[in-house]
Amino acid sequence: MNTKIAKGKGGPAPKKSATKLPKALIGTTAKKPAKAAKVAKIVGAGTAPKRIAAILAKLSEAYPEATCELKHENPFQLLISTILSAQCTDVRVNQVTQTLYKKYTGPETFAYANPSELEQEIRPTGFFRNKTKSIMGASKGILEQFNGKVPRTMEEILTLPGVARKTGNVVLGTAYGIASGVVVDTHVIRLSRRLDLTKHEDPKKIEQDLIRVIPKDSWIKFSHQLIWHGRRVCIARKPRCIDCNLESICYSKDKTI
Numbered sequence: 001m002n003t004k005i006a007k008g009k010g011g012p013a014p015k016k017s018a019t020k021l022p023k024a025l026i027g028t029t030a031k032k033p034a035k036a037a038k039v040a041k042i043v044g045a046g047t048a049p050k051r052i053a054a055i056l057a058k059l060s061e062a063y064p065e066a067t068c069e070l071k072h073e074n075p076f077q078l079l080i081s082t083i084l085s086a087q088c089t090d091v092r093v094n095q096v097t098q099t100l101y102k103k104y105t106g107p108e109t110f111a112y113a114n115p116s117e118l119e120q121e122i123r124p125t126g127f128f129r130n131k132t133k134s135i136m137g138a139s140k141g142i143l144e145q146f147n148g149k150v151p152r153t154m155e156e157i158l159t160l161p162g163v164a165r166k167t168g169n170v171v172l173g174t175a176y177g178i179a180s181g182v183v184v185d186t187h188v189i190r191l192s193r194r195l196d197l198t199k200h201e202d203p204k205k206i207e208q209d210l211i212r213v214i215p216k217d218s219w220i221k222f223s224h225q226l227i228w229h230g231r232r233v234c235i236a237r238k239p240r241c242i243d244c245n246l247e248s249i250c251y252s253k254d255k256t257i
Helices: 033-042 049-062 075-084 090-103 107-111 115-125 128-145 165-176 186-194 203-213 216-232
Strands: none
Touching: 049 216, 075 090, 075 128, 075 165, 090 115, 107 128, 115 128, 165 203, 165 216, 186 203, 186 216, 203 216
16 A cells, blocks of 8 residues: 655655756856856856856966056046057057157146147047047046046946946056956957857947956956956967966867967
């Protein structure tokens, strides 16, 4: 005769189904593996907390002093240099600003500059007409809305002409030490995809993905280190994988070794 066991009266407890983790999450030390698995599905398969920690550690080992390479003496100069850096190398921008900041010393001189003259001053950085409009507009905005000071919040800095999230993150992070997000430039786009930290190509979506998986206290340092790595080792045309200390945890398909 079959005997039914009433609930709570004894007998083996029903087995709970284990959370199925993506391959990249096996062995993770995450306190909430189910949440980590969900993030990996949305963002990228390589976002296991253990792997993220390893990437951050190796970047810090290789580039402990990484910082913004745009030369500046104050937040305003950094803002202008970052605007100039669009579609231009930091080296070229630094060459231009070496003399530019001697002639234009602050928001007032940029805001009321002769547009034709300013265009010629910044011509080597490319897109000089649009950049002139952005620089003059941002300078006027700083004077008229923020008492001559570069604002310290993303909401405010985005009101300035020519300023998008990348520029805002550079200025807030480097000049003020405020982690408002992750700087996403061409190197960060390429390397974050290469390291499988995102599936996206749009900078805004990539930033949101990185914000999900990178600890906030590493946002500023991480972006600088990834940019340095992209310039020095993980070069777009021919990555120097043999010299890369991330090689052992990178499974990009186009390795050079």
